[in-house]
Amino acid sequence: xxxxxxxxxxxxxxxxxxxxxxxxxxxxxxxxxxxxxxxxxxxxxxxxxxxxxxxxxxxxxxxxxxxxxxxxxxxxxxxxxxxxxxxxxxxxxxxxxxxxxxxxxxxxxxxxxxx
Numbered sequence: 001x002x003x004x005x006x007x008x009x010x011x012x013x014x015x016x017x018x019x020x021x022x023x024x025x026x027x028x029x030x031x032x033x034x035x036x037x038x039x040x041x042x043x044x045x046x047x048x049x050x051x052x053x054x055x056x057x058x059x060x061x062x063x064x065x066x067x068x069x070x071x072x073x074x075x076x077x078x079x080x081x082x083x084x085x086x087x088x089x090x091x092x093x094x095x096x097x098x099x100x101x102x103x104x105x106x107x108x109x110x111x112x113x114x115x
Contacts, residue, residue, distance in 0.1 A: 006030075006056070007027050007030075010027060010030075010056075010058045010060065011025045011026075011027065011060070014060050014062075016074065016075050017074055017075055017077050017078065018069045018070075018071070018074055018078075018081070019069065019070035019071055019072060019073030019074035020062075020064060020068045020069050020070065020073075021064070021068065024062060024063050024064035024068055025060050025061065025062060025063070026060065026061045026063065027058060027059075027060060027061075028058075028059040028060060028061045029058070029059045029111055030056065030057075030058050030059075031056070031057040031058065031059065031104050031107045031108065031111075032107060033057060033103040033104040033107050034054055034055060034056050034057070035054070035055040035057075035100035035101065035103075035104070036052065036053070036054040036055075037052050037053060037100060038051050038052035039051065039052050039053070055100075057104040057107075057108075059108060059111065069081060086105055086108070086109060089105065090102075090105065
């Protein structure tokens with residue numbers, strides 16, 4: 001949303017997608033890598049407006065409890081969730097999307113190793 005900063009929007013997205021209060025999230029870092037792609041099939045909301053998306057990647061600290069995550073209160077983008085290490089994230093990612101995610105995952109690894 002345009003009335004919010006990009007940081008506020010990142011927190012808002014995390015909160016909405018996980019059905020969890022915004023105050024449980026804090027920005028750790030914005031990653032430099034972005035992923036831009038064209039839609040394979042353009043969704044209705046994008047017809048005549050957008051041909052794809054650009055994703056930015058954020059490291060967001062979660063300070064809540066697992067019980068704070070409530071997918072029933074979320075935007076229903078997810079059916080379940082797990083905590084996962086990077087090897088698990090890579091193995092679970094949709095293969096056609098992984099090349100776009102890989103630079104951000106590598107950047108994440110470097111930030112964590114150097115912090």
